[in-house]
Every structure is written in C-alpha cells, then in structure tokens.
Amino acid sequence: MFNLLLINYYSWDEVYRIVNDFHSSDMISKIVIVDNSHETNQLSRFNTFLDKLVIVSALNNSGYSGGNNIGFWALSKNKVTGDIIISNGDINISPAVVDYASNIFCTNNDIGQLYFETYDNEGRLMYNTIHLNGLLQKWNITDNRTELSSSDYAAGSFFVIRRSIVDLFERIFDERYFMYWEEVELSLNVRALGYRVVCSERYHLIRDNNSHAAVTNSIYYIVRNSFMIKEKIKVSFLNNLIFFLKMLITTVKLSVMTRKLRPISLFTLGFFHGLKGKSGKNEQIHK
Numbered sequence: 001m002f003n004l005l006l007i008n009y010y011s012w013d014e015v016y017r018i019v020n021d022f023h024s025s026d027m028i029s030k031i032v033i034v035d036n037s038h039e040t041n042q043l044s045r046f047n048t049f050l051d052k053l054v055i056v057s058a059l060n061n062s063g064y065s066g067g068n069n070i071g072f073w074a075l076s077k078n079k080v081t082g083d084i085i086i087s088n089g090d091i092n093i094s095p096a097v098v099d100y101a102s103n104i105f106c107t108n109n110d111i112g113q114l115y116f117e118t119y120d121n122e123g124r125l126m127y128n129t130i131h132l133n134g135l136l137q138k139w140n141i142t143d144n145r146t147e148l149s150s151s152d153y154a155a156g157s158f159f160v161i162r163r164s165i166v167d168l169f170e171r172i173f174d175e176r177y178f179m180y181w182e183e184v185e186l187s188l189n190v191r192a193l194g195y196r197v198v199c200s201e202r203y204h205l206i207r208d209n210n211s212h213a214a215v216t217n218s219i220y221y222i223v224r225n226s227f228m229i230k231e232k233i234k235v236s237f238l239n240n241l242i243f244f245l246k247m248l249i250t251t252v253k254l255s256v257m258t259r260k261l262r263p264i265s266l267f268t269l270g271f272f273h274g275l276k277g278k279s280g281k282n283e284q285i286h287k
Helices: 012-022 040-049 063-077 097-107 163-169 182-192 212-229 237-258 262-275
Strands: 002-008 028-035 052-055 084-088 111-120 125-127 130-133 137-138 148-150 158-161 196-207
Touching: 002 012, 002 063, 002 097, 012 028, 012 040, 012 196, 012 262, 028 063, 028 182, 040 052, 052 063, 052 137, 063 196, 084 097, 097 111, 097 158, 097 196, 111 182, 137 237, 158 163, 158 182, 182 212, 212 237, 237 262
Parallel strands: 002 028, 002 084, 028 052, 111 196
Antiparallel strands: 084 158, 111 125, 111 158, 130 137, 148 196
C-alpha cells in the first residue's frame, strides 16, 4: 500500500485534481494534505474523499521539506503503514503509476526510490536520469535507456520511496534546507544505504513551468543551501567556482528579463548566509 503526501499553499485547485485522480486507486491507503494556507472554506470540496483523506493544518508555511515531514509524522502518529509518494500539485501523471510502483518495489528489492521521466507543459522532454558532479547537475535525455535507469537523485516533483527508509531516518527531508537541495540530500541517503534511485520511462510526468516569482525566490535557497549539501558530497574548488559562476549568469539573465534587481540581491544574500551557516526558512523572502 501507498500513502500520498501533498502540500497546499494557496493551490487548492491543483491539490483537488491530484486527490481526485488518485483517490480511486486500491493501492492508496491515505492521502495526506498539509495545509499551509488555512483557507478552511475550501475543505468542503473534499467531502467525497474523507475515507482516505487526512488534512493537517501547518502553523506556518513549512516549505517543501517541513511540509512533507509533517505529513509523514501524521502517518506515523496514526500508525498508518505503507510506502510513500511525494507529489507537487502542479504535475500531471497517470494514477496507474501506483500499481506500477508496487510491482517495481516487490520485484526489485534493491530499488529504494522511483521517479519518472519528466516533460514540460509544452510536451518537451526535460530529463530522465539526473547526474551529479559535485554541485553541478546534468539533466540527461537518453534515447537508448532501459525501462529503469539508475540516477544520482530523484527530482522532487513526484517520486516514490520505501517506507522502511523513511522510518529509519524518522523524517523524509532535512528541514534545514526549507526548499532546494533537500531532495538531493535524501537520495544521497538512500544510496548510502545500498539502494538504487531509478527513473522509469514506463510513465511520464508533465510538470508546469515555474513562475518568475518562484524562480527568483529559489535563487536564495539554491545558493545558500549549496553550502550545506557540501557536507554530503565532495566538491573541488573549481567545481565550486563553476557552480557559482553559472548561478550568477542565470541570476543576471533573470534580472534583465524581469527588469528587477531582486534576483541579484537574493543571490548575494544567499551567498553570505551560506558562508555564515544559516539555514531554514528566511521569513523576509516570503513576505
């Protein structure tokens, strides 16, 4: 059996669509919605799903890391067993992936984490496997791949993970990251236990493009959290330099595109906060 975790942050329409798609699966035990918005007027929409639905109200915006941990702890508190599916609301994928994931986990004891090749909302293949070289990431598009291809980490938009792994760490993500790089850290932990992280081409995921505002805010966390992930991976001086130069170029391009200095200021802030060892949510960014 599987449990689906969803985070709502003023995105009830997206969350409702995912719940509606997956609720009918016989392999879904519980669907946990961690509500960061506190819009209680929306809850009546979910009355037909109450047999499987658990809604947890977060005290504040806990981010991707904290929100999914809250969902996992709700399952543990209520002694709900079953492997875990993490899903963003802004994706589309067939609910048949649940039965498929069950078969993969039953027949491949060495697989600890499963995700699916991903397309943008214009139908272009973004990546299947993802490889890490220090801080540098390469999204691969491989034509001669097998059905299950090993990957260095699973993208956070949608993935399946064995419950035994999560129970071992008593959490899904390290909340110091708040968002960005935490999915890399998770997959590094999975692989350190001897499990494989794999991408499947049997089903595909369609992911919405991020807004300029979301991309802008991500700069701070991507830069700052790169200092934390170096606790887990070896990074040479040259690799570190190339990463920051690439991020700076991306940041400048975004500033030019949006005609705002905010991306550059967030890059700078993230860099100095990373040097100082700061972590968690930066409240000023989300005002």
